[in-house]
Amino acid sequence: MLFLREAFRGSNKAILKVAIVAAIGGFLFGYDTGVISGALLFIKKDLGAGTFAQEAIVASLLVGAVVGALGAGWAADALSRRWTKVIAGAIYVLGALGSAFSQDPTQLIVARFVLGLAVGTASFVAPMYISELTPKKIRGGVTTFNQLMIVLGILCSYVVNFALVGLPDQWRWMLGLGAVPGLALAIGMLFMPYSPRWLVNKGREDEARTVLRRYRDGDDEVEEELDDIRTAAQEEGSVQDVVSPAVRPLLMVGVALALFQQFIGINTVIYYAPTILQSTGLGANAAIAQTVVIGVTNVIFTVIAVLLLDRVGRRFFLLLGTAICVLSLAVLGVYFKSPGLQDSASWIALAALIVYIAGFAVGLGPVFWLMISEIFPLRVRSAAMSVSTVANWSANFLVSVTFLSLIAAISRPGAFWLYAVIGVAALVFFATKVPETKGRELEEIERELGATPDVGEEAGTGRRFTREREGAPEGRRTTAGRQ
Helix, strand or coil: CHHHHHHCCCCHHHHHHHHHHHCHHHHHHHHHHHHHHHHHHHHHHHCCCCHHHHHHHHHHHHHHHHHHHHHHHHHHHHCCHHHHHHHHHHHHHHHHHHHHCCCCHHHHHHHHHHHHHHHHHHHHHHHHHHHHHCCHHHHHHHHCHHHHHHHHHHHHHHHHHHHHCCCCCHHHHHHHCCHHHHHHHHHHHCCCCCCHHHHHHCCCHHHHHHHHHHHCCCHHHHHHHHHHHHHHHHCCCCHHHHCCCCCHHHHHHHHHHHHHHHHCCHHHHHHHHHHHHHCCCCCHHHHHHHHHHHHHHHHHHHHHHHHHHHHHCHHHHHHHHHHHHHHHHHHHHHHHHCHHHHHHCCHHHHHHHHHHHHHHHHCHHHHHHHHHCCCCCHHHHHHHHHHHHHHHHHHHHHHHHHHHHHHHHHHHHHHHHHHHHHHHHHHHHHHHHCCCCCCCCHHHHHHHCCCCCCEEECCCCCCEEECCCCCCCCCCCCCCCCC
Protein backbone atom coordinates (compact mmCIF):
# COMPACT_ATOMS: atom_id res chain seq x y z
CA MET A 1 0.00 0.00 0.00
CA LEU A 2 1.19 3.51 -0.80
CA PHE A 3 1.05 4.78 2.78
CA LEU A 4 2.92 1.83 4.29
CA ARG A 5 5.52 1.90 1.52
CA GLU A 6 6.22 5.62 1.88
CA ALA A 7 5.70 6.11 5.63
CA PHE A 8 8.63 3.90 6.62
CA ARG A 9 11.01 5.23 3.99
CA GLY A 10 13.93 7.49 4.93
CA SER A 11 13.05 10.64 6.86
CA ASN A 12 9.35 9.80 6.86
CA LYS A 13 9.94 7.44 9.80
CA ALA A 14 10.88 10.44 11.93
CA ILE A 15 7.65 12.19 10.90
CA LEU A 16 5.63 9.26 12.26
CA LYS A 17 7.14 9.72 15.74
CA VAL A 18 6.26 13.42 15.75
CA ALA A 19 2.74 12.71 14.51
CA ILE A 20 2.10 10.13 17.23
CA VAL A 21 3.10 12.52 20.01
CA ALA A 22 1.19 15.44 18.52
CA ALA A 23 -1.89 13.27 18.05
CA ILE A 24 -2.10 12.55 21.78
CA GLY A 25 -4.29 15.65 21.71
CA GLY A 26 -6.75 13.56 19.71
CA PHE A 27 -6.48 10.79 22.32
CA LEU A 28 -7.56 13.29 25.01
CA PHE A 29 -10.61 14.19 22.93
CA GLY A 30 -11.50 10.54 22.38
CA TYR A 31 -10.90 9.42 25.96
CA ASP A 32 -13.09 12.09 27.49
CA THR A 33 -15.78 11.61 24.84
CA GLY A 34 -16.01 7.91 25.59
CA VAL A 35 -15.39 7.84 29.34
CA ILE A 36 -18.32 10.10 30.18
CA SER A 37 -20.69 7.65 28.49
CA GLY A 38 -20.00 4.99 31.13
CA ALA A 39 -19.44 7.38 34.00
CA LEU A 40 -22.88 8.96 33.50
CA LEU A 41 -24.58 5.71 34.51
CA PHE A 42 -23.07 6.11 38.00
CA ILE A 43 -22.80 9.90 38.27
CA LYS A 44 -26.55 10.35 37.94
CA LYS A 45 -27.02 8.15 41.02
CA ASP A 46 -24.06 9.28 43.17
CA LEU A 47 -24.51 13.01 42.56
CA GLY A 48 -28.28 12.95 42.04
CA ALA A 49 -28.01 14.25 38.47
CA GLY A 50 -31.30 14.44 36.58
CA THR A 51 -31.78 14.66 32.80
CA PHE A 52 -30.86 18.37 32.62
CA ALA A 53 -27.80 17.92 34.85
CA GLN A 54 -26.61 14.93 32.77
CA GLU A 55 -26.92 16.97 29.56
CA ALA A 56 -25.08 19.86 31.23
CA ILE A 57 -22.27 17.56 32.39
CA VAL A 58 -21.80 16.33 28.82
CA ALA A 59 -22.28 19.74 27.22
CA SER A 60 -20.00 21.75 29.54
CA LEU A 61 -16.95 20.15 27.93
CA LEU A 62 -18.29 21.14 24.53
CA VAL A 63 -18.82 24.76 25.60
CA GLY A 64 -15.23 24.81 26.82
CA ALA A 65 -14.10 23.27 23.54
CA VAL A 66 -15.78 26.07 21.58
CA VAL A 67 -13.98 28.67 23.70
CA GLY A 68 -10.70 26.75 23.36
CA ALA A 69 -11.04 26.51 19.60
CA LEU A 70 -11.79 30.24 19.36
CA GLY A 71 -8.52 31.06 21.09
CA ALA A 72 -6.47 28.28 19.53
CA GLY A 73 -5.88 30.10 16.24
CA TRP A 74 -4.36 33.09 18.02
CA ALA A 75 -2.31 30.86 20.35
CA ALA A 76 -1.01 28.71 17.48
CA ASP A 77 0.27 31.80 15.68
CA ALA A 78 1.47 33.78 18.71
CA LEU A 79 2.93 31.04 20.92
CA SER A 80 3.62 28.37 18.26
CA ARG A 81 1.80 25.14 17.53
CA ARG A 82 4.21 23.32 19.85
CA TRP A 83 3.76 25.43 22.99
CA THR A 84 0.02 25.66 22.47
CA LYS A 85 -0.17 21.88 22.70
CA VAL A 86 2.07 21.82 25.79
CA ILE A 87 -0.29 24.24 27.55
CA ALA A 88 -3.35 22.29 26.39
CA GLY A 89 -1.94 19.09 27.91
CA ALA A 90 -1.29 20.82 31.24
CA ILE A 91 -4.81 22.26 31.35
CA TYR A 92 -6.24 18.82 30.60
CA VAL A 93 -4.45 17.37 33.64
CA LEU A 94 -6.04 20.00 35.89
CA GLY A 95 -9.50 19.40 34.39
CA ALA A 96 -9.25 15.60 34.75
CA LEU A 97 -8.25 15.80 38.40
CA GLY A 98 -10.93 18.41 39.08
CA SER A 99 -13.55 16.11 37.55
CA ALA A 100 -12.43 13.17 39.67
CA PHE A 101 -12.72 15.13 42.93
CA SER A 102 -16.03 16.87 42.17
CA GLN A 103 -18.59 16.69 44.98
CA ASP A 104 -21.70 17.84 43.14
CA PRO A 105 -22.93 18.34 39.56
CA THR A 106 -21.92 22.03 39.53
CA GLN A 107 -18.29 21.28 40.38
CA LEU A 108 -18.20 18.55 37.74
CA ILE A 109 -19.67 20.89 35.12
CA VAL A 110 -16.97 23.50 35.86
CA ALA A 111 -14.16 20.90 35.77
CA ARG A 112 -15.39 19.56 32.45
CA PHE A 113 -15.51 23.09 31.05
CA VAL A 114 -11.78 23.33 31.86
CA LEU A 115 -11.25 19.97 30.12
CA GLY A 116 -13.07 21.41 27.13
CA LEU A 117 -10.65 24.32 26.87
CA ALA A 118 -7.81 21.83 26.46
CA VAL A 119 -9.70 19.48 24.12
CA GLY A 120 -10.89 22.29 21.83
CA THR A 121 -7.40 23.73 21.58
CA ALA A 122 -5.68 20.38 21.01
CA SER A 123 -8.21 19.22 18.40
CA PHE A 124 -7.62 22.41 16.43
CA VAL A 125 -3.82 22.49 16.56
CA ALA A 126 -3.00 18.79 16.09
CA PRO A 127 -4.03 18.34 12.41
CA MET A 128 -2.53 21.73 11.50
CA TYR A 129 0.80 20.94 13.15
CA ILE A 130 1.02 17.44 11.68
CA SER A 131 0.08 18.52 8.15
CA GLU A 132 2.64 21.35 8.20
CA LEU A 133 5.45 18.91 9.01
CA THR A 134 4.39 16.09 6.67
CA PRO A 135 5.35 15.63 2.98
CA LYS A 136 2.43 15.71 0.55
CA LYS A 137 2.75 12.06 -0.50
CA ILE A 138 1.85 10.72 2.96
CA ARG A 139 -0.01 13.78 4.26
CA GLY A 140 -3.44 12.13 4.23
CA GLY A 141 -2.47 9.04 6.21
CA VAL A 142 -0.22 10.83 8.72
CA THR A 143 -2.62 13.71 9.38
CA THR A 144 -5.32 11.11 9.99
CA PHE A 145 -3.23 9.84 12.92
CA ASN A 146 -5.12 12.48 14.90
CA GLN A 147 -8.42 10.72 14.13
CA LEU A 148 -6.83 7.34 14.85
CA MET A 149 -5.79 8.59 18.27
CA ILE A 150 -9.31 9.91 18.87
CA VAL A 151 -10.81 6.47 18.31
CA LEU A 152 -8.04 4.80 20.32
CA GLY A 153 -8.92 7.19 23.14
CA ILE A 154 -12.59 6.21 22.85
CA LEU A 155 -11.70 2.49 22.90
CA CYS A 156 -9.38 2.99 25.86
CA SER A 157 -12.13 4.79 27.77
CA TYR A 158 -14.58 1.95 27.07
CA VAL A 159 -12.06 -0.61 28.33
CA VAL A 160 -11.38 1.49 31.45
CA ASN A 161 -15.11 1.86 32.07
CA PHE A 162 -15.59 -1.91 31.81
CA ALA A 163 -12.56 -2.70 34.01
CA LEU A 164 -13.67 -0.34 36.78
CA VAL A 165 -17.32 -1.38 36.95
CA GLY A 166 -18.15 -2.59 40.47
CA LEU A 167 -15.27 -0.80 42.21
CA PRO A 168 -15.92 1.95 44.78
CA ASP A 169 -16.03 5.45 43.24
CA GLN A 170 -15.58 3.93 39.78
CA TRP A 171 -16.68 7.05 37.92
CA ARG A 172 -14.06 9.15 39.74
CA TRP A 173 -11.32 6.79 38.59
CA MET A 174 -12.76 6.79 35.06
CA LEU A 175 -12.50 10.57 34.84
CA GLY A 176 -9.29 11.00 36.85
CA LEU A 177 -7.22 8.61 34.73
CA GLY A 178 -7.51 11.13 31.89
CA ALA A 179 -4.70 13.06 33.60
CA VAL A 180 -2.20 10.43 32.38
CA PRO A 181 -2.46 11.12 28.61
CA GLY A 182 -2.73 14.86 29.36
CA LEU A 183 0.62 14.72 31.11
CA ALA A 184 2.07 12.65 28.26
CA LEU A 185 1.05 15.33 25.74
CA ALA A 186 2.48 18.21 27.79
CA ILE A 187 5.82 16.48 28.34
CA GLY A 188 6.09 14.87 24.91
CA MET A 189 5.56 18.13 23.00
CA LEU A 190 8.50 19.71 24.84
CA PHE A 191 10.76 17.49 22.71
CA MET A 192 9.01 18.06 19.38
CA PRO A 193 10.13 20.56 16.69
CA TYR A 194 8.45 23.84 15.84
CA SER A 195 6.38 23.93 12.67
CA PRO A 196 8.60 25.15 9.79
CA ARG A 197 5.74 27.34 8.57
CA TRP A 198 5.47 29.02 11.96
CA LEU A 199 9.25 29.55 12.05
CA VAL A 200 9.26 31.22 8.64
CA ASN A 201 6.38 33.48 9.68
CA LYS A 202 8.45 34.53 12.70
CA GLY A 203 11.53 35.29 10.59
CA ARG A 204 13.44 32.23 11.83
CA GLU A 205 14.17 30.75 8.42
CA ASP A 206 17.44 29.05 9.37
CA GLU A 207 15.63 27.10 12.08
CA ALA A 208 12.90 26.18 9.60
CA ARG A 209 15.53 24.88 7.18
CA THR A 210 17.06 22.76 9.96
CA VAL A 211 13.66 21.26 10.82
CA LEU A 212 12.88 20.47 7.18
CA ARG A 213 16.26 18.84 6.61
CA ARG A 214 15.45 16.48 9.47
CA TYR A 215 12.14 15.46 7.88
CA ARG A 216 12.83 15.67 4.12
CA ASP A 217 15.04 13.54 1.88
CA GLY A 218 17.09 16.17 0.07
CA ASP A 219 18.18 19.81 0.01
CA ASP A 220 16.30 20.43 -3.23
CA GLU A 221 13.04 19.39 -1.59
CA VAL A 222 13.84 21.54 1.46
CA GLU A 223 14.61 24.66 -0.55
CA GLU A 224 11.56 24.21 -2.78
CA GLU A 225 9.27 23.93 0.23
CA LEU A 226 10.92 26.89 1.95
CA ASP A 227 10.40 28.89 -1.22
CA ASP A 228 6.70 28.08 -1.18
CA ILE A 229 6.34 28.89 2.52
CA ARG A 230 8.17 32.20 2.04
CA THR A 231 5.87 33.17 -0.81
CA ALA A 232 2.82 32.30 1.25
CA ALA A 233 4.10 34.27 4.24
CA GLN A 234 4.34 37.38 2.07
CA GLU A 235 0.62 36.98 1.34
CA GLU A 236 -0.34 36.74 5.02
CA GLY A 237 -4.01 37.64 5.31
CA SER A 238 -6.19 39.47 7.77
CA VAL A 239 -9.36 38.35 9.55
CA GLN A 240 -11.37 39.96 6.72
CA ASP A 241 -9.64 37.67 4.22
CA VAL A 242 -11.30 34.63 5.82
CA VAL A 243 -14.70 35.74 4.48
CA SER A 244 -13.39 37.32 1.29
CA PRO A 245 -14.76 36.12 -2.08
CA ALA A 246 -11.47 34.27 -2.70
CA VAL A 247 -11.68 32.15 0.44
CA ARG A 248 -15.44 31.96 1.00
CA PRO A 249 -16.04 28.82 -1.16
CA LEU A 250 -13.32 26.98 0.77
CA LEU A 251 -14.72 28.16 4.11
CA MET A 252 -18.20 26.99 3.10
CA VAL A 253 -16.85 23.49 2.49
CA GLY A 254 -14.96 23.46 5.80
CA VAL A 255 -17.93 24.64 7.86
CA ALA A 256 -20.36 22.30 6.08
CA LEU A 257 -18.10 19.32 6.78
CA ALA A 258 -17.90 20.44 10.43
CA LEU A 259 -21.68 20.72 10.82
CA PHE A 260 -22.63 17.54 8.98
CA GLN A 261 -20.04 15.53 10.94
CA GLN A 262 -22.02 16.28 14.09
CA PHE A 263 -25.57 16.63 12.78
CA ILE A 264 -25.68 12.98 11.70
CA GLY A 265 -25.58 12.23 15.44
CA ILE A 266 -22.14 10.66 15.95
CA ASN A 267 -21.56 11.95 19.45
CA THR A 268 -25.00 10.96 20.64
CA VAL A 269 -23.86 7.42 19.83
CA ILE A 270 -20.49 7.91 21.56
CA TYR A 271 -21.76 9.81 24.62
CA TYR A 272 -24.94 7.81 25.08
CA ALA A 273 -24.05 4.37 23.67
CA PRO A 274 -24.50 2.61 27.04
CA THR A 275 -27.75 4.52 27.59
CA ILE A 276 -29.01 3.46 24.13
CA LEU A 277 -28.03 -0.17 24.74
CA GLN A 278 -29.57 -0.08 28.22
CA SER A 279 -32.86 0.89 26.58
CA THR A 280 -32.83 -2.48 24.77
CA GLY A 281 -33.13 -4.21 28.15
CA LEU A 282 -29.45 -4.70 29.03
CA GLY A 283 -28.12 -4.00 32.50
CA ALA A 284 -25.52 -1.28 33.09
CA ASN A 285 -22.57 -3.73 33.17
CA ALA A 286 -23.64 -5.51 29.98
CA ALA A 287 -24.27 -2.22 28.19
CA ILE A 288 -20.77 -0.97 29.05
CA ALA A 289 -19.27 -4.31 27.94
CA GLN A 290 -20.93 -4.04 24.54
CA THR A 291 -19.57 -0.53 23.99
CA VAL A 292 -16.09 -2.10 23.92
CA VAL A 293 -17.14 -3.88 20.70
CA ILE A 294 -18.17 -0.49 19.27
CA GLY A 295 -14.80 0.95 20.26
CA VAL A 296 -12.86 -1.89 18.59
CA THR A 297 -14.89 -1.41 15.40
CA ASN A 298 -14.08 2.30 15.47
CA VAL A 299 -10.34 1.62 15.65
CA ILE A 300 -10.30 -1.10 12.95
CA PHE A 301 -12.10 1.02 10.36
CA THR A 302 -10.10 4.13 11.18
CA VAL A 303 -6.92 2.14 10.51
CA ILE A 304 -8.40 1.14 7.16
CA ALA A 305 -8.97 4.83 6.37
CA VAL A 306 -5.40 5.72 7.41
CA LEU A 307 -3.98 3.08 5.07
CA LEU A 308 -6.14 3.89 2.06
CA LEU A 309 -6.93 7.63 2.11
CA ASP A 310 -3.80 8.52 0.13
CA ARG A 311 -4.48 5.74 -2.38
CA VAL A 312 -8.25 5.80 -2.90
CA GLY A 313 -8.95 9.44 -2.08
CA ARG A 314 -11.05 11.49 0.34
CA ARG A 315 -14.34 11.74 -1.59
CA PHE A 316 -14.80 7.98 -1.98
CA PHE A 317 -14.62 7.35 1.75
CA LEU A 318 -16.64 10.47 2.55
CA LEU A 319 -19.57 9.41 0.34
CA LEU A 320 -19.43 5.69 1.18
CA GLY A 321 -19.11 6.26 4.92
CA THR A 322 -21.94 8.78 5.08
CA ALA A 323 -24.26 6.47 3.11
CA ILE A 324 -23.54 3.65 5.57
CA CYS A 325 -24.34 5.98 8.49
CA VAL A 326 -27.69 6.95 6.91
CA LEU A 327 -28.74 3.31 6.44
CA SER A 328 -27.72 2.41 10.01
CA LEU A 329 -29.68 5.32 11.49
CA ALA A 330 -32.75 4.28 9.52
CA VAL A 331 -32.44 0.74 10.90
CA LEU A 332 -32.08 2.03 14.47
CA GLY A 333 -35.26 4.05 13.97
CA VAL A 334 -37.15 0.98 12.73
CA TYR A 335 -35.83 -1.11 15.63
CA PHE A 336 -36.95 1.31 18.33
CA LYS A 337 -40.29 1.80 16.57
CA SER A 338 -41.06 -1.95 16.65
CA PRO A 339 -41.78 -3.55 20.06
CA GLY A 340 -41.67 -6.94 18.36
CA LEU A 341 -38.06 -6.44 17.21
CA GLN A 342 -37.06 -5.17 20.65
CA ASP A 343 -38.49 -8.30 22.27
CA SER A 344 -37.13 -10.87 19.82
CA ALA A 345 -34.02 -9.32 18.18
CA SER A 346 -32.23 -6.97 20.58
CA TRP A 347 -28.99 -7.75 18.72
CA ILE A 348 -30.18 -5.49 15.87
CA ALA A 349 -29.47 -2.35 17.94
CA LEU A 350 -25.86 -3.37 18.61
CA ALA A 351 -25.35 -4.44 14.98
CA ALA A 352 -26.73 -1.13 13.67
CA LEU A 353 -24.52 0.84 16.06
CA ILE A 354 -21.45 -1.14 14.95
CA VAL A 355 -22.18 -0.58 11.24
CA TYR A 356 -22.87 3.11 11.91
CA ILE A 357 -19.53 3.50 13.69
CA ALA A 358 -17.74 1.69 10.85
CA GLY A 359 -19.22 4.09 8.30
CA PHE A 360 -18.29 7.14 10.32
CA ALA A 361 -14.77 5.82 11.00
CA VAL A 362 -13.90 5.58 7.29
CA GLY A 363 -15.79 8.71 6.24
CA LEU A 364 -16.67 11.87 8.10
CA GLY A 365 -14.53 10.97 11.12
CA PRO A 366 -11.07 11.29 9.53
CA VAL A 367 -11.97 13.20 6.35
CA PHE A 368 -13.26 16.34 8.12
CA TRP A 369 -10.09 16.89 10.16
CA LEU A 370 -7.87 16.02 7.19
CA MET A 371 -9.60 18.29 4.69
CA ILE A 372 -9.68 21.40 6.88
CA SER A 373 -5.91 21.05 7.24
CA GLU A 374 -5.55 20.84 3.43
CA ILE A 375 -7.99 23.21 1.75
CA PHE A 376 -7.17 26.61 3.29
CA PRO A 377 -4.36 28.91 2.08
CA LEU A 378 -1.57 29.40 4.63
CA ARG A 379 -2.28 33.12 4.88
CA VAL A 380 -5.67 32.39 6.48
CA ARG A 381 -5.21 28.78 7.58
CA SER A 382 -5.24 29.36 11.35
CA ALA A 383 -8.31 31.60 11.25
CA ALA A 384 -10.23 29.45 8.75
CA MET A 385 -9.47 26.22 10.61
CA SER A 386 -10.54 27.95 13.82
CA VAL A 387 -13.89 28.87 12.27
CA SER A 388 -14.41 25.28 11.08
CA THR A 389 -13.40 23.81 14.44
CA VAL A 390 -15.66 26.19 16.35
CA ALA A 391 -18.53 25.22 14.04
CA ASN A 392 -17.78 21.55 14.73
CA TRP A 393 -17.73 21.92 18.51
CA SER A 394 -20.82 24.16 18.45
CA ALA A 395 -22.73 21.54 16.47
CA ASN A 396 -21.41 18.85 18.82
CA PHE A 397 -22.78 20.88 21.74
CA LEU A 398 -26.15 21.43 20.10
CA VAL A 399 -26.66 17.76 19.22
CA SER A 400 -25.40 16.37 22.53
CA VAL A 401 -27.28 18.77 24.79
CA THR A 402 -30.57 18.12 22.99
CA PHE A 403 -30.40 14.34 22.48
CA LEU A 404 -32.27 13.22 25.60
CA SER A 405 -34.74 16.09 25.23
CA LEU A 406 -35.16 15.29 21.52
CA ILE A 407 -36.05 11.71 22.38
CA ALA A 408 -38.65 12.98 24.84
CA ALA A 409 -40.10 15.32 22.21
CA ILE A 410 -40.19 13.18 19.04
CA SER A 411 -39.36 9.69 20.40
CA ARG A 412 -36.18 7.67 19.99
CA PRO A 413 -37.12 6.45 16.47
CA GLY A 414 -37.91 10.04 15.45
CA ALA A 415 -34.48 11.23 16.64
CA PHE A 416 -32.61 8.59 14.63
CA TRP A 417 -34.72 9.23 11.53
CA LEU A 418 -34.05 12.98 11.83
CA TYR A 419 -30.30 12.32 11.85
CA ALA A 420 -30.76 10.04 8.81
CA VAL A 421 -32.53 12.80 6.86
CA ILE A 422 -29.68 15.19 7.68
CA GLY A 423 -27.29 12.49 6.45
CA VAL A 424 -29.07 12.42 3.08
CA ALA A 425 -28.65 16.20 2.81
CA ALA A 426 -24.96 15.74 3.64
CA LEU A 427 -24.55 13.20 0.85
CA VAL A 428 -26.04 15.63 -1.68
CA PHE A 429 -23.69 18.41 -0.54
CA PHE A 430 -20.60 16.18 -0.54
CA ALA A 431 -21.38 14.84 -4.02
CA THR A 432 -21.82 18.31 -5.52
CA LYS A 433 -19.54 20.63 -3.54
CA VAL A 434 -16.61 18.82 -1.92
CA PRO A 435 -13.50 18.43 -4.12
CA GLU A 436 -10.95 15.62 -4.08
CA THR A 437 -7.76 16.84 -2.37
CA LYS A 438 -5.62 13.70 -2.65
CA GLY A 439 -2.23 14.59 -4.13
CA ARG A 440 -3.45 17.99 -5.36
CA GLU A 441 -2.07 21.47 -4.95
CA LEU A 442 -4.20 24.13 -3.29
CA GLU A 443 -4.63 26.19 -6.44
CA GLU A 444 -6.27 23.25 -8.22
CA ILE A 445 -8.78 22.96 -5.37
CA GLU A 446 -9.38 26.72 -5.39
CA ARG A 447 -10.12 26.74 -9.12
CA GLU A 448 -12.53 23.82 -8.80
CA LEU A 449 -14.44 25.63 -6.06
CA GLY A 450 -14.51 28.89 -8.01
CA ALA A 451 -12.22 30.67 -5.57
CA THR A 452 -9.17 32.78 -6.49
CA PRO A 453 -8.50 33.34 -10.21
CA ASP A 454 -5.08 32.44 -11.60
CA VAL A 455 -3.85 36.04 -11.64
CA GLY A 456 -5.88 38.95 -10.52
CA GLU A 457 -7.06 41.29 -7.87
CA GLU A 458 -9.13 39.83 -5.07
CA ALA A 459 -12.50 41.52 -4.93
CA GLY A 460 -12.97 43.86 -2.05
CA THR A 461 -9.40 43.73 -0.74
CA GLY A 462 -7.30 45.45 -3.38
CA ARG A 463 -4.73 42.66 -3.08
CA ARG A 464 -3.14 40.84 -5.97
CA PHE A 465 -2.39 37.14 -5.85
CA THR A 466 0.02 35.70 -8.42
CA ARG A 467 -0.16 31.96 -9.01
CA GLU A 468 3.10 31.64 -10.95
CA ARG A 469 6.01 33.53 -9.48
CA GLU A 470 8.04 35.51 -11.99
CA GLY A 471 11.10 33.56 -12.99
CA ALA A 472 9.84 30.20 -11.65
CA PRO A 473 10.25 27.18 -13.90
CA GLU A 474 7.32 26.55 -16.19
CA GLY A 475 4.63 24.38 -14.67
CA ARG A 476 5.87 24.79 -11.13
CA ARG A 477 3.22 25.91 -8.65
CA THR A 478 4.07 28.10 -5.71
CA THR A 479 1.01 28.42 -3.52
CA ALA A 480 0.55 28.38 0.20
CA GLY A 481 -1.13 25.05 -0.02
CA ARG A 482 1.96 23.08 -1.00
CA GLN A 483 2.72 20.59 1.73
